[in-house]
Amino acid sequence: SAVISQKPSRDICQRGTSLTIQCQVDSQVTMMFWYRQQPGQSLTLIATANQGSEATYESGFVIDKFPISRPNLTFSTLTVSNMSPEDSSIYLCSVEDPDGGANVLTFGAGSRLTVL
Amino acid sequence: DQQVKQNSPSLSVQEGRISILNCDYTNSMFDYFLWYKKYPAEGPTFLISISSIKDKNEDGRFTVFLNKSAKHLSLHIVPSQPGDSAVYFCAASASTGYALNFGKGTSLLVTP
Numbered sequence: 543s544a545v546i547s548q549k550p551s552r553d554i555c556q557r558g559t560s561l562t563i564q565c566q567v568d569s570q571v572t573m574m575f576w577y578r579q580q581p582g583q584s585l586t587l588i589a590t591a592n593q594g595s596e597a598t599y600e601s602g603f604v605i606d607k608f609p610i611s612r613p614n615l616t617f618s619t620l621t622v623s624n625m626s627p628e629d630s631s632i633y634l635c636s637v638e639d640p641d642g643g644a645n646v647l648t649f650g651a652g653s654r655l656t657v658l
Numbered sequence: 659d660q661q662v663k664q665n666s667p668s669l670s671v672q673e674g675r676i677s678i679l680n681c682d683y684t685n686s687m688f689d690y691f692l693w694y695k696k697y698p699a700e701g702p703t704f705l706i707s708i709s710s711i712k713d714k715n716e717d718g719r720f721t722v723f724l725n726k727s728a729k730h731l732s733l734h735i736v737p738s739q740p741g742d743s744a745v746y747f748c749a750a751s752a753s754t755g756y757a758l759n760f761g762k763g764t765s766l767l768v769t770p
Binding site: 546551575582583584585586587590600634636639642643644645646647648649650651652 | 660662690692694699700701702703704707709747749751753757758759760761762763
């Protein structure tokens with residue numbers, strides 16, 4: 543399985559600021575996925591990022607709030623813009639796991655953001 | 659709208675006994691189901707999966723059962739070990755892509 547490194551692992555942010563989360567994979571992957579887990583909630587898919595094209599956002603998530611970059615096959619960033627306390631969540635990067643079988647994803651350790 | 663539901667937020671089981679974690683889903687388009695395990699400060703890790711053409715899949719101490727008519731699946735861990743203490747997420751997807759729909763998770767505590 544791929545190894546995923548996410549930075550930062552955690553951060554405390556002020557309301558109204560923006561933060562960029564980085565996701566580095568140790569192998570080339572076609573699709574990368576960004577998930578969010580709000581406190582006490584399930585993991586929710588924010589968007590799918592393919593290299594060379596614009597990210598595809600799920601219902602309820604927009605590019606202005608969560609801009610994503612995918613400059614190459616091993617790296618992606620997710621920015622949480624104009625943060626409010628409701629954005630306090632764990633943000634997880636994931637990639638397809640070809641060794642794990644159909645529909646299996648490998649996840650990074652996540653970035654825990656607290657917005658004051 | 660929560661399409662995958664894990665109605666038990668927590669479960670406590672004695673070491674050596676069976677742990678049964680339950681999951682219900684509402685979307686009949688789901689045809690692939692997965693269980694992930696998550697330790698604190700780590701990302702979820704894949705545990706076991708089952709496709710809708712099967713009703714059981716076994717991997718060592720872990721068995722997943724699928725009841726399509728009831729839109730219900732369960733994960734059995736036997737015998738349970740203290741190292742199994744973690745949050746378990748049920749996830750489902752339609753065969754068309756990798757987008758996974760997750761439940762809220764069940765926190766399993768296995769006591770010695």
